[in-house]
Amino acid sequence: EPEVTQTPSHQVTQMGQEVILRCVPISNHLYFYWYRQILGQKVEFLVSFYNNEISEKSEIFDDQFSVERPDGSNFTLKIRSTKLEDSAMYFCASSDEGVAQFGSGTRLTVV
Amino acid sequence: EDQVTQSPEALRLQEGESSSLNCSYTVSGLRGLFWYRQDPGKGPEFLFTLYSAGEEKEKERLKATLTKKESFLHITAPKPEDSATYLCAVQARTNAGKSTFGDGTTLTVKP
Numbered sequence: 059e060p061e062v063t064q065t066p067s068h069q070v071t072q073m074g075q076e077v078i079l080r081c082v083p084i085s086n087h088l089y090f091y092w093y094r095q096i097l098g099q100k101v102e103f104l105v106s107f108y109n110n111e112i113s114e115k116s117e118i119f120d121d122q123f124s125v126e127r128p129d130g131s132n133f134t135l136k137i138r139s140t141k142l143e144d145s146a147m148y149f150c151a152s153s154d155e156g157v158a159q160f161g162s163g164t165r166l167t168v169v
Numbered sequence: 170e171d172q173v174t175q176s177p178e179a180l181r182l183q184e185g186e187s188s189s190l191n192c193s194y195t196v197s198g199l200r201g202l203f204w205y206r207q208d209p210g211k212g213p214e215f216l217f218t219l220y221s222a223g224e225e226k227e228k229e230r231l232k233a234t235l236t237k238k239e240s241f242l243h244i245t246a247p248k249p250e251d252s253a254t255y256l257c258a259v260q261a262r263t264n265a266g267k268s269t270f271g272d273g274t275t276l277t278v279k280p
Contacts, residue, residue, distance in 0.1 A: 091266065158268060162212045
């Protein structure tokens, strides 16, 4: 069964550094998403991406965040100048027009 | 603003002891309500989509139902392997596939 894959599974970074989280969505899906889950809290929407542009973003998705689909298969989330409070699980998801299927996540730890 | 409230926060059952999880929601025009299962350190795993009041879906020991204000996830004769956090999420017709999640119910099934 096709799945969404995310790399790396765990990333540790120094505060102030830039990180890029990578995702390979399911190949025939057209909609892509990033969500995050701070430890012990709910899954929160960050951004949705369709037709090579952002279709919706949350208040969390401020200027330090950006998304890109650099080629036909990858979908990336860049966090510039990471802060301690960016520590969380980051989930990529993709869908056709139905249910979003999630990857296993990248655990980001900012120290 | 879309809201999802799940109860109880945690549920401990003996193997074989049936019960129900609740998801109350408010959304401006429901496109779909989703149930996911999340194991520790993993991404949400899709279980069901419900689109309209009165709809029911079943899968093994799980059955999801939907009314205009809430959804129930009924677990019949649970087994220890059903232990996980169960997440409820809603999508509104007006947004681009963004899902709003509840906090989840953590189910523990003791043998």
